[in-house]
Amino acid sequence: MFKEVRRTVEHMKRAPASADAGPPRWLTDEEQRVWRAYIEASTLLEDHLDRQLQRDAGMPHVYYGLLVKLAEAPSRRLRMTELAMSAKITRSRLSHAVARLEKSGWVRREDCPSDKRGQFAVLTEKGQEVMRRHAPGHVEAVGQAVFDRLTPEHQKSLGEIMGILAEALQPSEPAADLPWLR
Numbered sequence: 509m510f511k512e513v514r515r516t517v518e519h520m521k522r523a524p525a526s527a528d529a530g531p532p533r534w535l536t537d538e539e540q541r542v543w544r545a546y547i548e549a550s551t552l553l554e555d556h557l558d559r560q561l562q563r564d565a566g567m568p569h570v571y572y573g574l575l576v577k578l579a580e581a582p583s584r585r586l587r588m589t590e591l592a593m594s595a596k597i598t599r600s601r602l603s604h605a606v607a608r609l610e611k612s613g614w615v616r617r618e619d620c621p622s623d624k625r626g627q628f629a630v631l632t633e634k635g636q637e638v639m640r641r642h643a644p645g646h647v648e649a650v651g652q653a654v655f656d657r658l659t660p661e662h663q664k665s666l667g668e669i670m671g672i673l674a675e676a677l678q679p680s681e682p683a684a685d686l687p688w689l690r
Contacts, residue, residue, distance in 0.1 A: 553653055560649040565642040571605055575614060578631035579639050585630040598687045614638055
């Protein structure tokens with residue numbers, strides 16, 4: 509498979525650039541190795557955590573992340589727009605997720621008294637109980653999959669690298685096309 513990809517990339521490198529643009533940037537062999545390792549590891553990790561939560565808690569990883577954000581919020585509540593922004597998902601996807609969490613009795617919606625169009629997502633007692641029951645298993649899965657495999661130096665480096673990438677990718681301009689505004 510990698511030979512096929514390498515041939516395709518080599519062919520693309522030889523393709524003529526458009527007249528109005530300079531030559532395209534291509535990843536070096538080392539950058540390509542790092543990029544593919546990142547893609548493979550992040551895909552496998554997300555799948556591992558999603559399967560663990562589906563098996564143990566009956567919910568996908570993204571739903572668990574929403575419950576965590578609500579559990580950490582003051583009064584266990586967040587405006588729906590704030591929750592979408594924090595979770596980095598579209599408002600439509602959040603609305604669907606919250607509807608599923610409501611059906612399970614783990615979250616409820618409340619109207620915002622100061623904004624008739626706004627709503628809060630609120631973690632219920634039942635949702636808190638689900639978190640208490642399943643957080644230890646999830647933390648164990650994260651620990652085994654990530655931190656047990658890394659030295660303290662690797663952990664520090666990984667945290668710094670992810671912080672740099674997150675900061676660089678977080679748009680700062682007001683008109684940015686952000687998923688949670690869609």
